[in-house]
Amino acid sequence: MKLLVYGAGVLGSLFSARLHEAGHDVSLLARGERLAALRRHGGVRLAEENSPVVRLVPVPVVEHPAGGYDLIAVLVRTHQTDAVLESLTGSEGDVLFLLNWAAGAEPLGAVIGHERVLLGFPTAAGTMDGDVVRYRAANFLTRRVVMPIGEPDGRTTPRLERIVEAFRTTGINAKPEPRMDAWLKTHAAFEVPLGQAVHAAGGPAALADDPDAVRGMLHLIRQNLATMPTPPVPRGFAALRTLPEGLLVALLRRFLRSPTAAHSALNNTSPAETAELDRLAEQMRAHAKVR
Numbered sequence: 128m129k130l131l132v133y134g135a136g137v138l139g140s141l142f143s144a145r146l147h148e149a150g151h152d153v154s155l156l157a158r159g160e161r162l163a164a165l166r167r168h169g170g171v172r173l174a175e176e177n178s179p180v181v182r183l184v185p186v187p188v189v190e191h192p193a194g195g196y197d198l199i200a201v202l203v204r205t206h207q208t209d210a211v212l213e214s215l216t217g218s219e220g221d222v223l224f225l226l227n228w229a230a231g232a233e234p235l236g237a238v239i240g241h242e243r244v245l246l247g248f249p250t251a252a253g254t255m256d257g258d259v260v261r262y263r264a265a266n267f268l269t270r271r272v273v274m275p276i277g278e279p280d281g282r283t284t285p286r287l288e289r290i291v292e293a294f295r296t297t298g299i300n301a302k303p304e305p306r307m308d309a310w311l312k313t314h315a316a317f318e319v320p321l322g323q324a325v326h327a328a329g330g331p332a333a334l335a336d337d338p339d340a341v342r343g344m345l346h347l348i349r350q351n352l353a354t355m356p357t358p359p360v361p362r363g364f365a366a367l368r369t370l371p372e373g374l375l376v377a378l379l380r381r382f383l384r385s386p387t388a389a390h391s392a393l394n395n396t397s398p399a400e401t402a403e404l405d406r407l408a409e410q411m412r413a414h415a416k417v418r
Contacts, residue, residue, distance in 0.1 A: 128152070128197040128293060131189070131220075133211060135161045137253040138225070139202040140260045144171045144184040145297035154187045162190055164258040172259045181259055196220040198290060202249060204399055206406040212238040221286060223276065225249045227403060229315035229410040231308050232279035245287065246307040247276035248314065251299075252392060263390065273300050277307025306360045312414065313359040315407045316351035317367070320344045322404045325383075325393045335383035341376050354415035 128151065132143040135157035143155040157165050165171065170185035192199065192214055199222045201211055208226070215222060216239060223245040224235060236244045250272045253262035274294065278287055283303050294301035304310055324344040328334035334341060349368050352359055359365050367375065382388055392400070 128289065129195070129220075130154070130293070131156060131192060131196045131199045133192065133199055133201045133215075134203040134207075135165060135188075136202065137255055137260055137262070138249050138251055140171045141173070141251055141253060141262055142200065142202060142225075142249070142297075142299075143186045144173055144260075145299065146293070147184055147186045149297045151293060151296070154189050156189050156192060158190065161258075162188065168258065174256070174259050174261050176261060176263055192218045198223060198293075200225055202226060204403040205410075206399075206402045208235075215239050221245060221290075223247055223290060225276075227311070227315060227318065227407055229312045229407055229414065231414075236279070241279075244279055245276060245290065246279060246311060247274065247301075247304075248311060250274040252390075273302045275304035275307060275310055276301055277304040277310075279308065281305040281307075304360075306357070309355070309357045309360040312355055312357075312411075313352070313361070313364050315411055316355060316359070317348055317364065319404055319408045319411060320347035320351065322393065322400070323408075326396050326401065326404075331383040331388040331391075331393045335380040338376055338380065341379050341383070342372065345372065345375055345379065351411055351415075354411075356414065 130146060130151055130153040132139045132146070132153060133156045135155050139155060143153055146153040155165065155171065165188045168183060170183050172181050172183055174181045196218065197220050199215065199218065199220055201222060201224045203211055203226060205227045212235065220243070222239060222243050225247045228246065232241070232244045232246060251262065253260055276287065276291055278284055283305070287303055291301045291303055321344060324340055325331050325334050328337060328340055345367070352364065352368050
């Protein structure tokens with residue numbers, strides 16, 4: 128299977144490097160300064176957390192999605208998707224969108240062809256340290272963390288099974304998800320209020336110190352879940368609507384003070400992060416109106 132990873136940020140770099148190390152025919156699409164850095168070094172530079180050891184993975188780098196690919200894995204931010212779709216209109220192969228997305232498969236398929244689209248969510252995290260991608264191995268390669276991938280109609284197809292197996296060869300615990308659209312909408316229902324509240328407070332720890340702000344955030348999460356057209360996926364998120372408010376506020380404050388929150392993307396207050404949350408919020412409002 129010939130693969131293209133579209134997007135050379137932290138996640139695209141990590142995934143392309145893992146696929147290359149597992150023996151797959153994979154290329155990484157990059158632009159601008161990131162493209163120049165990758166070409167200068169001859170591939171992706173990786174390091175675990177604070178380790179001084181940096182290793183080079185010689186992933187081939189391209190600037191345009193030209194040529195035939197069996198699978199294009201798109202790992203970009205939500206607000207960048209329109210530009211990606213435009214560049215993929217003349218390409219070939221299936222397209223797996225691994226990103227925050229609450230608008231369903233319809234607007235994606237309307238541009239590049241409905242038969243080409245698959246949906247998923249990347250369960251990995253890291254940071255960019257200059258031109259070195261630093262990641263936490265415990266978060267990236269663990270059997271307890273599942274990366275869901277699904278067909279828009281929920282079927283388990285031969286192509287879905289091939290894609291899942293390709294990621295599993297890298298050590299990533301990919302798994303078919305029959306309700307991928309509901310999974311993504313559930314994630315957005317939780318992530319948008321959480322991210323916006325953290326940014327407004329000045330960080331996860333600062334938000335944890337303001338129980339009224341946490342309570343307001345929980346109220347918005349509950350509103351989002353109530354306007355979803357389907358039950359939440361995974362089902363455990365239903366507890367955010369049923370458990371007592373006081374208990375949930377205490378649990379959320381504990382999470383916000385945890386090392387997991389401290390080392391997560393919640394501390395990212397960049398314009399790109401803000402733009403992504405705004406686009407997700409827009410998508411959530413749109414499907415709430417449809418309902």
